[in-house]
Amino acid sequence: MTTRDDVRALVRRMQECFNSRRFDQAADLHTPGFFSHPLGTTGFEEGKNAWRALVARFPDIRVIAQDIVVDDDRAAVRSTVEGIGVADGEAQPMLFEIFRIDDGRFAEMWGASAGFPPAASPEDVLT
Template identity: 35%
Template sequence: MTTDNLSALDRVQAAVNNGELDLALKLIDEVCAPDMILSTPLKLPVSGVEAQKVVFRILLSAFPDLHIETEDRLVDGDKIVYRNVVTGTHRGTYMGVEPTGKKITYNEIFIVRLDESGRIAQTWGVVDTAAQMRQLGLIPEIKH
């Protein structure tokens, strides 16, 4: 793991945070292996690096002000663990839900494995989709 690898990943996140989809997609091509494995429960019509691009197209279309704040980043050998807080305003269709204008905040944790060339070979993600759904009004709030 080099500071160059971390810097490249930070540039992708900065492009996403600035709503620069075209730049984010270009950077994804640079930092991800073409045959990367996106290990999440998402059902996508594509695989490899194209799947990663679809995820960000969906998110930035639904939440144009999407912001990913990394609260923790741990590096161990060829793996990086990110703990993020994600915010955004629901301005586009998301998971079949028409725009609500609601602001959402949710947590996610990702493990990223780099290949020998320093590109992303695989990701494992846990995203608090229940928080997303509650905040969009699709499931009831949990009462204590």
Template identity: 40%
Template sequence: MEKRFEGEVAGRSATLLSMTDEVNEARAVGLRMYEVFTARDLADLETILAPDFVSHPLRTVGIGAVEDAWSRMFATHPGIQVSVEDMLVDSDRVAVRSVLRGLSNSVPDGAEPAPTMMEIFRVQHGLIAELWGLSDLGRPATQGPFGVVITWVGKGSDGMMLGPSACGWP
């Protein structure tokens, strides 16, 4: 349901639309990204990523780097699945806490907490334009969706990862 406000904003005549449509669009593309990853549907990356997509963890621009990172991830961890646990949307920004399951080097489900990823992305024109991410995975380095390098660096008192290598930077 679209809501409109017509009147003056900061002394100027304006028509404001509710952010509901923008938020719903951002949420939908965010959920779709994890569906595409879990389905291993690399061809669908073009339906969720902007052509000039920026991956801050990979330090790349474009969809090709994500295709390569996902292909390597699927080859290394054929049973990998990503489950969205929390998703917060504010205008064009989406924050997601997800859990990785089915890693080749992981212990059986339930034996220890599953690795968690935190990703934030910006949506523009219905496509993911930019992504940042990190993980609390306490195992040897591996890559998550969008090439986020997951390494053990250390935890602060709040449980968050410390150090730039948590995001794939040298």
């Protein structure tokens, strides 16, 4: 059984993989049938490609979880995004993600973003 603390640690490990650019290690945190609703893809290979695209555009980008709420097999995560230039006085961009966990790994993900400069949101960068 995966505990709430296990899920919180899983989210933090994933973000550390992103922040340290260890994308291949993050693949082990996802089930083989992982489905990304924002990307519309199965498996984590496209997720790694998306991460590479974001880092290519924003080399200093970092994601830091502010809230991780766990309920049964779901985790809701609110994260700040650093390393993307924003105007003085503007809030840091945010990511909002919901994950379904299966046997201690990410099985499914939904996501949205807010506060990114025009044409700099993950959705814009990846299209």
